[in-house]
Amino acid sequence: MKLTCFIYSGVIPFHGFSMYVAPLCFLYNEPSKLYSVFREMYIRYFFRLHSISSSFSGIVSLCLQFERLLQTHLPQLFYHLRQIGAQPLRIAFKWMVRAFSGYLSTDQLLLLWDRILGYDSLEVVAVLAAAVFAFRAENLMEVTSLASAEAVLADLSTLKVIPLIQIFLFATAI
Structure with a gap:
């Protein structure tokens, strides 16, 4: 499923990670900040939930x-x-x-x-x-x-x- 966050400055497509990105869209208006936070959280934590x-x-x-x-x-x-x-x-x-x-x-x-x-x-x-x-x-x-x-x-x-x-x-x- 493709989630598209409509943010004041544009549209950001995320594939496969919508479950993690969607809640963060409520916190960040700027696409670069949203991406940076999502990336950091995924790299630090959420990837561990998807690998044995x-x-x-x-x-x-x-x-x-x-x-x-x-x-x-x-x-x-x-x-x-x-x-x-x-x-x-x-x-x-x-x-x-x-x-x-x-x-x-x-x-x-x-x-x-x-x-x-x-x-x-x-x-x-x-x-x-x-x-x-x-x-x-x-x-x-x-x-x-x-x-x-x-x-x-x-x-x-x-x-x-x-x-x-x-x-x-x-x-x-x-």
Whole structure:
């Protein structure tokens, strides 16, 4: 799909990276700045979500981190979902590989990406994925199939990123 950002000074075509560029169009009017920020973020972070490596910040490690977080904080939910054939990672992978772009509202996505920059780490993506499961845990414990689990987790556009992460990380009991 070709995304075209209409910016005051012209039109910039981006092929294949629209999921990362579109949110940045809200922040930058100047094409050269938009490109520079997109390029830097992709080179520093997002490329790791699209390549298999042993890097601690690569997608494989993030998947492992997500599963460990879910098993540690929500073991009953984790095993319930696996038992009904709804592998949690199968659901969360699509969020993580896109750094939640296209799933969260733009303002919340930018808050998430701000945390990625602030912590200089993609780990917050795995934490947020686990936090989403924790937030919807009550409904997920009632599902009986992958399709119904996906339905419970289909719309993330109303979620508030920072409170979710904080509650997940700092609550004494989830």
